[in-house]
Amino acid sequence: MATDSSAPAAHVGLRESKKQETRQLISDHATRLFIEQGFERTTIAEIAEVARVAKKTVTNYFARKEDLALDHQDAFVASLAAIVTGREPGESALVALRGAFVAAAAEASPVAGFAGPAFSRMIADSPTLTARLRDLHDLREAALAEALAKATAAGEGDITPRAAAALFGAVHRTLFQRIQELTLAGEDNSRIAEVVTAEAAVAFDLLEPSLGDYATA
Amino acid sequence: MATDSSAPAAHVGLRESKKQETRQLISDHATRLFIEQGFERTTIAEIAEVARVAKKTVTNYFARKEDLALDHQDAFVASLAAIVTGREPGESALVALRGAFVAAAAEASPVAGFAGPAFSRMIADSPTLTARLRDLHDLREAALAEALAKATAAGEGDITPRAAAALFGAVHRTLFQRIQELTLAGEDNSRIAEVVTAEAAVAFDLLEPSLGDYATA
DNA sequence: GAGCAATCTTACACTCGTAGCAATTTTATG
DNA sequence: CATAAAATTGCTACGAGTGTAAGATTGCTC
Structure with missing residues (x-):
């Protein structure tokens, strides 16, 4: 949660902002699915599917499945x-x-x-x-x-x-x-x-x- | 650890004693391999191989891999x-x-x-x-x-x-x-x-x- | 703005732990 | 000895996690 405040109005960068969006997108879908059907019964492949990204992209952003559920x-x-x-x-x-x-x-x-x-x-x-x-x-x-x-x-x-x-x-x-x-x-x-x-x-x-x-x- | 003491000197049973032996055999080989090469680098298949039992037998006796290492x-x-x-x-x-x-x-x-x-x-x-x-x-x-x-x-x-x-x-x-x-x-x-x-x-x-x-x- | 470099995304293949199932072998019992 | 009970096995399958290389996107520089 601790964002870098040392670069006030600096270049946010398109790449960086897209990364944030993608990460958030995945996390949101994951949280929703986890709550709907339970953590264990939700697969990473399923999360990737609804988020419309590759399974590998999910595991790139979140090293362990637990990280998809536990924030902060x-x-x-x-x-x-x-x-x-x-x-x-x-x-x-x-x-x-x-x-x-x-x-x-x-x-x-x-x-x-x-x-x-x-x-x-x-x-x-x-x-x-x-x-x-x-x-x-x-x-x-x-x-x-x-x-x-x-x-x-x-x-x-x-x-x-x-x-x-x-x-x-x-x-x-x-x-x-x-x-x-x-x-x-x-x-x-x-x-x-x-x-x-x-x-x-x-x-x-x-x-x-x-x-x-x-x-x- | 609490064995059934309601059958004092009764039939130990060949089946029961063989089970104990098999379990101990697997556990011994596992512990040795874990110490030699580390827990993560040792696979269940490898343990089964050196113990000369089926991989399924190992997982029958020990529900989780950790149980092979931690006794008592x-x-x-x-x-x-x-x-x-x-x-x-x-x-x-x-x-x-x-x-x-x-x-x-x-x-x-x-x-x-x-x-x-x-x-x-x-x-x-x-x-x-x-x-x-x-x-x-x-x-x-x-x-x-x-x-x-x-x-x-x-x-x-x-x-x-x-x-x-x-x-x-x-x-x-x-x-x-x-x-x-x-x-x-x-x-x-x-x-x-x-x-x-x-x-x-x-x-x-x-x-x-x-x-x-x-x-x- | 064209091209190059860096980086993100993706597809694919693979390992490993874990579980189910059916067939086979081994042990116990009448 | 026959039959039931239980253990072992091989096979199949699923899911998490990793490595790799190709393809796509962004950033930077000339």
């Missing part, structure tokens, strides 16, 4: 690390992460796990997508560990940042999964936000005595 | 839950899990992550196996959550057991990965045990103020 992967992976890096002076990592989650829940952010019933159903029904989501949670945790190591100036051999990242990551992942569950249960977003905000309070309170002061800016 | 999956998944379920009266979940990890490290248990350099290299070099290992960590956490829910008689809607399981699971997973890293770095098992025992102390101490009394039997 980079933003998701970087989210927790960014929250810690951008926290207010005097604010601890826990307070920043807690506040960010509550805010994300309030605005039903996809990064927190809000995806709508159809999309959530698609993910839940597909082992492949579920596994990929785990991957992303793991990458997110690794990025957070690095951010915490930098923020606390921890030594190379210190596992504290990794352990802390694992704990924070575990809480965020659990809450993410809860949002998915509640979405599949048919709750609407405001109700979900209400529930998970309360659950977030429980989970973060649990960590408070352990990590309340960790990585205070 | 059930034991791994059940390990943390079993520790909590079998803890001493008066012992908290944290104390039990902490003690079990230290003991596992001392005896270089595969369940904790000790696998030898060649095997660890095989896993690290294969995205497929790494992903599968994540799967198993996740299943293990889910089993632990259930054990904790039962142990604390938590209500259906209470996320505390899940959050706690996520935290304990995060610590065990982090230490597991550390053991893998140290193995790949060429350290011997006693040295690894020394290092991770110290790191376990840090990690579990971190959780102590939060979960020190949680799920005390």
Whole structure:
């Protein structure tokens, strides 16, 4: 999602803009088919057909089939690390992460796990997508560990940042999964936000005595 | 791993024993080839060839290729839950899990992550196996959550057991990965045990103020 | 604006994992 | 020994993913 803002009004280029269009075209058709008939039951050949491009073009743009369904992967992976890096002076990592989650829940952010019933159903029904989501949670945790190591100036051999990242990551992942569950249960977003905000309070309170002061800016 | 003990000294059966042999034969050849040439570069057809069975027989015994490499999956998944379920009266979940990890490290248990350099290299070099290992960590956490829910008689809607399981699971997973890293770095098992025992102390101490009394039997 | 170079798209062929099915062989039992 | 049950096998097929080379499109330069 992070577009290059270093070239303000520069040459967009016909080739480049066509590439974007083609990519979007494929992605749109893919998402539609995935939601209509499920991820596993939709083939890449079928996507290529409705998008009227070669099958190879699809796999050129999207290395893995999962990439056709899951968007904004980079933003998701970087989210927790960014929250810690951008926290207010005097604010601890826990307070920043807690506040960010509550805010994300309030605005039903996809990064927190809000995806709508159809999309959530698609993910839940597909082992492949579920596994990929785990991957992303793991990458997110690794990025957070690095951010915490930098923020606390921890030594190379210190596992504290990794352990802390694992704990924070575990809480965020659990809450993410809860949002998915509640979405599949048919709750609407405001109700979900209400529930998970309360659950977030429980989970973060649990960590408070352990990590309340960790990585205070 | 749980064999049927309802037939004590009964007919082992030629058919049954041959099945075990065939399964072991395939598994042995597979493991050897995986370590020699890597997981991804070894095909199922090749394994079938050296084991002198049909390719279909291999896939009959092992539903996924990963199952040919990763053994004792059930034991791994059940390990943390079993520790909590079998803890001493008066012992908290944290104390039990902490003690079990230290003991596992001392005896270089595969369940904790000790696998030898060649095997660890095989896993690290294969995205497929790494992903599968994540799967198993996740299943293990889910089993632990259930054990904790039962142990604390938590209500259906209470996320505390899940959050706690996520935290304990995060610590065990982090230490597991550390053991893998140290193995790949060429350290011997006693040295690894020394290092991770110290790191376990840090990690579990971190959780102590939060979960020190949680799920005390 | 013509031509050349870079790059995107496409068709084709191929490997590999995985699944279904029917035939054949092997084991168990009456 | 005959018959049922189960394991093994060969065959076929599908889908994801990759390599390659030809064809089409865009960008750039003279």
